[in-house]
Amino acid sequence: MGAIGGLFSVLNQQKWKIVFTVFMTSVFYFMLFPFSDLTDFVSNTIAKQTQNQVQLTMDSMGLSILPPGLALENAQVEIGSFAPLKAQRLALTPSPTGLIHQKPYGTFEAKGLFRGNAKISVSAGKKSDGGVNREKIEMKAQKLSLSDLKDFLRLPVSIRGSADLLSSSQVDLSWNEQPESELQILIEKFELPPASVPTSFGPIALPEINLSQVDLKGRLAAGRFIIEKGQIGKDTDDFSGSIRGKMDMALRNAGDGTPVPVFGAYDLEFDLLVKPAFETKAALFLSFIAAHKTPSTQGSRYRFKVTGMQWGAPPDISTVR
Numbered sequence: 001m002g003a004i005g006g007l008f009s010v011l012n013q014q015k016w017k018i019v020f021t022v023f024m025t026s027v028f029y030f031m032l033f034p035f036s037d038l039t040d041f042v043s044n045t046i047a048k049q050t051q052n053q054v055q056l057t058m059d060s061m062g063l064s065i066l067p068p069g070l071a072l073e074n075a076q077v078e079i080g081s082f083a084p085l086k087a088q089r090l091a092l093t094p095s096p097t098g099l100i101h102q103k104p105y106g107t108f109e110a111k112g113l114f115r116g117n118a119k120i121s122v123s124a125g126k127k128s129d130g131g132v133n134r135e136k137i138e139m140k141a142q143k144l145s146l147s148d149l150k151d152f153l154r155l156p157v158s159i160r161g162s163a164d165l166l167s168s169s170q171v172d173l174s175w176n177e178q179p180e181s182e183l184q185i186l187i188e189k190f191e192l193p194p195a196s197v198p199t200s201f202g203p204i205a206l207p208e209i210n211l212s213q214v215d216l217k218g219r220l221a222a223g224r225f226i227i228e229k230g231q232i233g234k235d236t237d238d239f240s241g242s243i244r245g246k247m248d249m250a251l252r253n254a255g256d257g258t259p260v261p262v263f264g265a266y267d268l269e270f271d272l273l274v275k276p277a278f279e280t281k282a283a284l285f286l287s288f289i290a291a292h293k294t295p296s297t298q299g300s301r302y303r304f305k306v307t308g309m310q311w312g313a314p315p316d317i318s319t320v321r
Contacts, residue, residue, distance in 0.1 A: 088112030116143035238278035
C-alpha cells in the first residue's frame with residue numbers, strides 16, 4: 001500500500017508534465033495524420049449527399065488546430081449547368097459560437113477565385129420586423145476577372161475588366177422573408193468587344209465599348225433593389241453618365257433551400273454624354289433613344305427613363321425633364 005501511495009504522490013507532483021506530454025503527443029499525431037488521403041472520400045461524400053449536383057475535387061486537404069479550420073489546395077467545384085469554379089486555395093474557419101449553436105457561422109476565403117480573392121463572413125444577425133432570426137453575411141471580393149466570371153455564368157457576350165465587390169446583408173436562410181442588403185461594385189477597365197445583343201426589339205449590333213470605370217452602389221430591401229449611385233465611365237471615355245432607379249427583385253426558395261431571383265417591374269433613369277466619334281459608331285443603337293437627345297459642347301446628351309412591368313417585354317422610354 002505504501003508503494004501505491006508513493007506512486008500516486010509522484011503522479012500528482014508530475015501531473016502537469018504528464019498532461020503536457022499527452023497534449024503534445026496528440027498535436028503531433030494530428031499534424032502527421034495524412035489528411036490528403038481523405039480527398040477522394042470527401043469528394044465522394046459531397047457528391048453522394050448532393051445527388052451528384054455538386055462535384056468537388058482538390059489536390060490536397062489540410063486541417064489546422066489554432067484557429068480550427070479546413071484548407072483545400074487547387075480546388076474545383078462543379079455545380080449544375082455552371083462552368084467549373086476554380087480556386088488556388090479555399091479556407092474555412094468555423095466560429096466556436098456557430099459550432100455550439102449548430103449555425104453556419106465562420107469565415108470562408110477563396111484565393112485565386114476568378115483570378116482574384118474573396119472573403120465571406122457569416123455571423124448572427126438582427127431579427128426582422130416579423131421576429132424572424134437572420135444571419136449577417138458580409139462579403140468582400142477584389143480583382144475578380146470579368147472574363148472568368150463570364151465563362152462561369154456562360155454569358156452570350158464577351159467582357160473584360162476587373163471587379164471589386166463589397167456587401168453586407170441580413171438574411172433569412174429559409175428565404176421566407178426577403179433579405180436586406182447594401183452593395184457596392186467597382187469595375188475597372190471594362191471592355192466589351194463588338195457584339196450582337198438580343199433585345200425585345202430583336203438583335204442589335206453594338207460597337208466596341210471601353211470604359212475606365214463603372215461605380216455602382218445600391219441596396220436591396222422588401223424585394224426591391226434601389227440604385228442609389230451609378231456612375232458609368234469618366235469624362236475621358238467615349239461616353240459617360242449616370243444611372244439611377246429601382247427594380248423589383250425578390251429571392252424565392254426553389255424548394256431545396258436554393259434562392260432564385262424573380263425580377264419584376266423596373267424604373268431606370270439614364271443621363272449620358274456621348275462623344276461624336278462613338279455616336280457615329282453606335283448610330284443604330286442610339287437611334288432608339290434619338291428622341292431624347294439634346295446638343296452638348298462635347299457631343300450629345302441623352303436623358304431618358306426606361307420603365308416596364310417585367311423584363312423581356314418592350315419597355316416604355318420617355319424623356320427626363
